[in-house]
Structure formats: structure tokens, C-alpha cells
Amino acid sequence: MQQAILCVAPGRILLARRTTLLVLVWLLAACGQAYLEPQASSRHVELDMQAELAAAGGVATIWLPVPVSEEWQELGPLRPRARGGPIVERYDEIGNRMISVTGTAPLAISYKVTVRRYRVVPATESFESGSLPTTSRWAEAARLAPTRPLHREALLATGREPTVLGKARILYGRVLDELAFSAPGGAGRNDKGWGKGDLAWIRRTKSGNAIDFHALFIAYCQSLGIPAALELGPTLPPTRSRDWCDVTEPHAWCRFFVPGMRWQPVDLYEAKQHAKRRTFCFGGLTEDRVRLSxxxxxxxxxxxxxxxxxxxxxxxxxRAGKDVSGELRWRLRFRDLD
Incomplete structure (x- = not known):
């Protein structure tokens, strides 16, 4: 019996026969829910993350982010390995998964895991209803992204737009129009804040990477009380290969909350890089990614x-309570399984 997986809400997955899939997809689209395309629009990969701390110097700990199954991705069994100490697996209070090893260097820890990631299609209509939550972990500003300086600007930008979805769409366009992508090391430029989601640096330079773009969008949303969250993980090249391929720089995207429509995804990076996808990337995500945290x-x-x-x-x-990540030798790679 063939089956397909369809998201109905965060943390809740519905299994349906393929014969009923199109009906369910239509129902979710009609009620304004971002939904998954049929199972053919997915990507099945194996991830391999490795890290080693070779230098001696006392007891140290290495942590690795590990993907979790959520509404838009499914995981196979985790296969961890470590040298120098026992493996500890934990989840934090918001659901991030991690493994760690503690011991005297040299230390090493790694894992392999299979992930199936699904394409998310934007809702075709808005059926927004209800009000925003009065308290939410995802409405709280990050340390480097205070929202108070943006509140008046966000109010003026969204004007009399009455809906959360409409406000977010305006802010999405504003960030795309306001910022340019940049790489570190520009001539004569202080890049200390690049890639950190540091709003002061982002607003001053009007540039940044994927983390910076989404940090600004999230801060705009949060300044209006709209919960929003940054998501991080590798982006996968569209050409599929069964050979191992290295990921040199993890990617970022985000989600924001709409009452009655749950979470809506956004990928400003892809929208900026590919102008033809600007509409799709507000509420839609390609399957060429894996969320790590x-x-x-x-x-x-x-x-x-x-x-x-x-x-x-x-x-x-x-080591001894100090960040020594700069001493790590690490690698993240993947290969396609389909």
C-alpha cells in the first residue's frame, strides 16, 4: 500500500493513502495552510557530521546539532560515534536535539542519519482567524536583534493592513528591497558583525548573509507581536548525486505564525538569489535543505x-568554560539516496 505524508500542524502528521492525498492537499490549501506536495517532491539524503578537537589542554566538550523530525522533514535512526568519552544525547526546551562528548582531548564525535525533506507549497488562500498569542517564546527578541528600534518603522510600513499575513508580506518585500547580499572581507569594511544577525551591523551596512536577512525580517515581525523563528541547516544543490558532497556554509530560513493558519515558512535568501521565486518563497520552501536547529x-x-x-x-x-570552536576540525557532508 502506497502512502504519503502530509502536514496538518506542527508536531502532528497525518498518514493518508495516495488516493486521498490530492483531496487532503486541496482542503489544506483551501483553509490557508502551507502544505506538502506529493511524496515525489521530496529529497532523501544521508547526512554525515564530524568534529574533532585534537589539541590537548584539559577536559573539553564538543556539541553537534542533530536534525529532528518535524512537520516538513522525517528522520531515520541516528548513528553516532565518539572517541574520548561517552556520547550524551539531549533535547533543549524548544526541541533542538544535540549530541555531545566530554573528556580530555583529543576528542572526536560524529553521526550519520537519513533525512527525507518535503517541498512546502504556499497556501493559495488566506483564512486567517483569531488573534496573535499574548505570550510566545518566538515573540521575544534575540540579544543581537532588539525590536524596539524597528517598531515605528514596521508600523509605518504596514500602514492600515489589517491581517498578520498581509503585514508579514509587506515586511518580506521590504527586507528584500532594503538589503544586498555580501561576503566577509569587503575592502575597508568592518565585518565583525557579518553573519551574526546583528541588527546594528545589518542596518548600518544594509547587507549580510542569509542569517542577517532573516534576522531583520524576524525582528520586524516580532516588533509587531508576530512570533517568528530562525531555522538553520545545510542547503543542498539542486543536482542530485549519490557521491558524498561537502557543505561549506550552512543556510538559514525562517517561519512566522499566522492565527488560524499556523506556521508559514519564508526563504529570503532564495527569493533574493532567484527573482522568479519571490512569490513562492513567501510561504513555500524547496526540499533542498535539512533543518539542524x-x-x-x-x-x-x-x-x-x-x-x-x-x-x-x-x-x-x-574547554574550561571558554569557547574553543575555532580549534575544531569539522565537516558536514551529504549524499542523495534516491
């Missing part, structure tokens, strides 16, 4: 000593 200012488990982690998109290491 969600959120900012994260507290890992076991607890790190250097304060909350701005983003968790790659291995992180500490």
Missing part, C-alpha cells in the same frame, strides 16, 4: 559555560 540564544545540554549560543548551525566546543 531552530531559534537563537540557545542553552545547550549539558550546559555550556560561555553564555547562550547565538546560533547552532555547526559543531561547538568549550
Amino acid at each position: 531552530i531559534g537563537r540564544d540557545l542553552y545547550l545540554l549539558p550546559a555550556q559555560g560561555a553564555g547562550p549560543l547565538n546560533v547552532f548551525d555547526r559543531p561547538y566546543a568549550e
